[in-house]
Amino acid sequence: MAMPGTTATEPSVPLARRRWLALAAPVFGLMIVGLDATILTVALPTLATDLEATTTELQWFTDGYTLPFAGLLLPLGVLGDRIGRRLVLIGGLLLFGVGSAMVMAVDSPDGLIIARVVMGAGAAAITPLALGMVPLMFPPEERSKAMAIATAGFALGLPLGPLAGGWLLSNFWWGSIFLINIPVVVLAVVWIMLFVPESRDPHAKRLDLIGAALSLVGVSAFVYGVIEIPNAGWSDPTVLVTMVGGLALLALLLVWLRRASNPLVDLGFFRNARFTWSSVAISAVMFILFGVLFVVPQFLQQVQGKDAMNTGLHLLPMIGALVIAAGVGGRLVGKIGTKVIVTAGMVLWVAGLGLLSTVNPDTDFMVTGTALAIMGLALGFTMPTTLDAILGSLPNYQVGAGSALANSMRQIGASVGVAVLGSALNSAYRNGVDDDIPASLPQPAQEAVRDNVAGALQVAEKLPAAPAGSLADSARDAFVAGMSTVSLICAGLAAVTAVVVAVLLPARDRQPLAADEAEEKAQAKSARL
Structure with a gap:
């Protein structure tokens, strides 16, 4: 066989x-x-x-x-x-x-x-x-x-x-x-x-070597430019060249894929609305998830003073809620359809991120943990359901190629999420801490404070009690302001995605087209299952 x-x-x-x-x-x-x-x-x-x-x-x-x-x-x-x-x-x-x-x-x-x-x-x-x-x-x-x-x-x-x-x-x-x-x-x-x-x-x-090169260089150049914005500024030539050049290469990639005889990506997948909007939804989820996991552990450790093990344990509400929601969503999707489950998940993302945006350095974990649990429910409703919808929308002979394309979109969402949200966090942090850096500090110490909250706390430890406390509090407040900015950006994306999914994502798998069935039978016959 x-x-x-x-x-x-x-x-x-x-x-x-x-x-x-x-x-x-x-x-x-x-x-x-x-x-x-x-x-x-x-x-x-x-x-x-x-x-x-x-x-x-x-x-x-x-x-x-x-x-x-x-x-x-x-x-x-x-x-x-x-x-x-x-x-x-x-x-x-x-x-x-x-x-x-x-x-x-x-x-x-x-x-x-x-x-x-x-x-x-x-x-x-x-x-x-x-x-x-x-x-x-x-x-x-x-x-x-x-x-x-x-x-x-x-x-x-x-x-x-x-x-x-x-x-x-x-x-x-x-x-x-x-x-x-x-x-x-x-x-x-x-x-x-x-x-x-x-x-x-x-x-x-x-x-398709040309398509592969355009994809890799275009995405990398764009993300590099986004990451460098807080350090160099929007007007920096390197930032402008890499961002604009990256977008231009990605636009050229789309043109190439439409005309190439053996394109890296079959754009025909996107004629299937269930594949398209499930892929868009899971890309948005990865953008949000990696942004949250970039900022929350730093908040728990650097701002609230928890060690690494306790930080991991404090993420258990998200993990537990994920497992529960994945099981419930898997049972409900056959009854009420993908559209309702994914839309509900995106609404939960909005709620959890909105709550996360309200925390401050002294917020009790009851609030943060509740926000993480809500986001765990959101992840459990959205990720497994969209993955299943993507795979279910594809004929068996195209599962490999289609899942690779969806995975590529998902990882691009994660990469861009860390770049955009990390840059937003960096900018907000620097704006918040700049005015409170003592002018008497040596230039390397001032740069360490501006780099991140960990550097600021290290510098503060070497200062006398009063200025040390002031600098440490300013750094923590600045980080939390940046985390709130990240949370609100993600909440906005989740809200837009919820509307898109509610309007455009088909509730259930379409019936296979005759052409799909014929192709699958031909594949099976030639390979002898």
């Missing part, structure tokens, strides 16, 4: 009793990708101190991972189709492990950014191929359940990252949050070699 999209000489698909064992491999891979996307959040205050990192460098610790992730998802997915999905998946896992191991030699922010770039490139191979292989290993009657389990691995990894990171930081060196990936990578590689057969598409299209 051969897998769809395999050649006749390749190993057969696992027997029924082994299929579910084989599923563990992509689940492991997707979980560490999701975990590593957020595990860094609780470490940001520690890294700001230990590596003397600025706010801009803290943003790059996150975007150094998400940018190559977003830019390489599609080309690496196509490469796997051409030369072997298992081969490229194993290569991605090994690259991810190498990037994780590189932190042992890191002693500067630049070194960590490079390690994160390597990990992001590995993640870009893991995600589309892990997701794309699952439908090939299962017959149609088991496919939906298998895909749900695989995507749940990634979805659960996101909120569990800060919890795992908090425990590791409280007990080990900060690099342990990356080294923990290595045994998981080894286990996943061994599992794949034992249980997952090789597969490739004998009719795979050529890799």
Whole structure:
């Protein structure tokens, strides 16, 4: 029994009793990708101190991972189709492990950014191929359940990252949050070699190198410009050139994709309204989620004085609410449709973010925890539901390509979210703290105060009691003002997305078109399920 999209000489698909064992491999891979996307959040205050990192460098610790992730998802997915999905998946896992191991030699922010770039490139191979292989290993009657389990691995990894990171930081060196990936990578590689057969598409299209280059350079240039705005200002030539140039390259990419004979992205996916608006919704959710996870752990640690472990534990309301809402939403979506569940989730995002915007340095955790719980409910209603809608909108023979495109949009949303919201936080913080910096401070100390709240608190510790207290309070107040700005920006995006989803997202899957059914039957016949 051969897998769809395999050649006749390749190993057969696992027997029924082994299929579910084989599923563990992509689940492991997707979980560490999701975990590593957020595990860094609780470490940001520690890294700001230990590596003397600025706010801009803290943003790059996150975007150094998400940018190559977003830019390489599609080309690496196509490469796997051409030369072997298992081969490229194993290569991605090994690259991810190498990037994780590189932190042992890191002693500067630049070194960590490079390690994160390597990990992001590995993640870009893991995600589309892990997701794309699952439908090939299962017959149609088991496919939906298998895909749900695989995507749940990634979805659960996101909120569990800060919890795992908090425990590791409280007990080990900060690099342990990356080294923990290595045994998981080894286990996943061994599992794949034992249980997952090789597969490739004998009719795979050529890799669109021009489209891949335009995508990667365009997104990277735009995000770089956004990150540099607080440091250099809107009028800085580098900011203007990178932002405008990035947008121009992305516009050129759209033109290229419409005219290329073998485009990197099939824009025909966007003719499906359910695919389009679910992808837009989940991109907005990732924009918001990564913004929240960028600012809240710093607030809990630097402003309210909690350690890393307690910070992770204080995120439990979000994790618990996510699990509850995902289960409830999964049961309700069949009865009331995707549109209602996702719209309700976006409204909950507005409520939770609105509450978060009201906190101050002395706010009791009852308020912050309630805001996190509401946002956890929002995440549980929106992420699994939109992922399921995206996969359900695609014919089985297009699940791999379609999920890669949706994942690319999702990671771009995360990258842009950290860049835009981190820059908003940085600008608001600097505006709030500037007037309270003692003129008598040496210039390097003044710059440390302006860089981030961690630097301000370090400087304050070296001052006499009265000015130290004043500077520390000013820095905390400035950070909270920046967090409120971030929360309100995200709430506005959530409100707009709620309206868009309510108006444009179809409530249920459309019935497959005759052309889809014919194509799927042809694929199945040629591959002999």
